[in-house]
Amino acid sequence: MTTANLLIANTIVLGSLYALMGIGFVTLFRSTGVVNFAQGSFMVVGAYALYSCTASLHLPFFVAFVIAVLIVSAIGAVVYAAFLHRLTGADLFVTVIATLGLSIVVQTATSMIWGANERPLPVFFRAGTFFSIFGVQFTRVDALAVIASIALIACFELVLQRTSLGVQTRAVADSTQLAALMKVRVHAVSAMAWAISSLCAAIAGIAIALQVGAVDPVSVGQVGLLVFPVVIVGGVDSLKGAMAGGVLIAAIQNLVLQYLGGSWVDPMAYAALLLMLLLRPTGLFGSRAVIRI
Numbered sequence: 001m002t003t004a005n006l007l008i009a010n011t012i013v014l015g016s017l018y019a020l021m022g023i024g025f026v027t028l029f030r031s032t033g034v035v036n037f038a039q040g041s042f043m044v045v046g047a048y049a050l051y052s053c054t055a056s057l058h059l060p061f062f063v064a065f066v067i068a069v070l071i072v073s074a075i076g077a078v079v080y081a082a083f084l085h086r087l088t089g090a091d092l093f094v095t096v097i098a099t100l101g102l103s104i105v106v107q108t109a110t111s112m113i114w115g116a117n118e119r120p121l122p123v124f125f126r127a128g129t130f131f132s133i134f135g136v137q138f139t140r141v142d143a144l145a146v147i148a149s150i151a152l153i154a155c156f157e158l159v160l161q162r163t164s165l166g167v168q169t170r171a172v173a174d175s176t177q178l179a180a181l182m183k184v185r186v187h188a189v190s191a192m193a194w195a196i197s198s199l200c201a202a203i204a205g206i207a208i209a210l211q212v213g214a215v216d217p218v219s220v221g222q223v224g225l226l227v228f229p230v231v232i233v234g235g236v237d238s239l240k241g242a243m244a245g246g247v248l249i250a251a252i253q254n255l256v257l258q259y260l261g262g263s264w265v266d267p268m269a270y271a272a273l274l275l276m277l278l279l280r281p282t283g284l285f286g287s288r289a290v291i292r293i
Helices: 003-032 039-056 061-082 092-114 140-162 164-174 176-181 186-212 217-225 227-234 239-259 262-279 288-292
Strands: 131-133 136-138
Touching (some): 003 186, 003 227, 061 186, 140 239, 186 217
16 A cells, blocks of 8 residues: 555544544534533543453453443433533533543543553454555454444434434523423433433544554543544534544644654644634534634
8 A cells, every 4th residue: 555545544544533532522512512521531431341341241342332332321321410410501611620520530430440551452353454445445443433433423413403302402502491491301302412422432432442452541531632623623513524623633643643753743633723713713614603612
């Protein structure tokens, strides 16, 4: 594979992984108006849940995958129902601090349960090229990340735009008080949004762990922080923006890695975030309503 083809393949795969992270963030924001700083922590939990289901319980991969994402999804809903429902309709600053605290709690609990050491994953997929397009080669793990991101974006966009549930979630995000007056079950909608957001985070964490071949709480958590450049560049309330922002940030990082070296990779991603905030606060596909953030 040529250098150009390798850059294209890495950009598509990495961009899809970033899009998976951004989907959960955007879905929660569009449904509840909450900016979630705990997204990376839920990614780590998802990766460890897969590890436990496969390495300890010896379950087949797809069974373990389903169980892991459902566990993390349930944790998200329970966390909202037990604690965060009290903050429904609270100011943005309050919810940001709350999700920062939640991130620390989840990280601490994860370290207490699984420890802080890297855990190798079993080999689930055969090595080698799964398919290629115009000379750009993809492995089975690459294909899983790309297909999952596209499928989730299409599914959630359809639900949010075409169903009554989508109308209810947008109403809750706009104003919980008005939504309640319109007989919308605010807490049920919010719990569902947290469950979906956590599910997406789990899928992203698992996909990253599969790429690495191990569960590393530090690296997965650090990758989780890149959700902010992704959604700011793409648009905080846009699902297609999550994909666009993910691919753009991945392209920037790969080009920087190729020509400037690894030490500049993450700083340039956050530089793109700052530049977008200065030039176009809504992001590429965000609505003007997000400027108030």
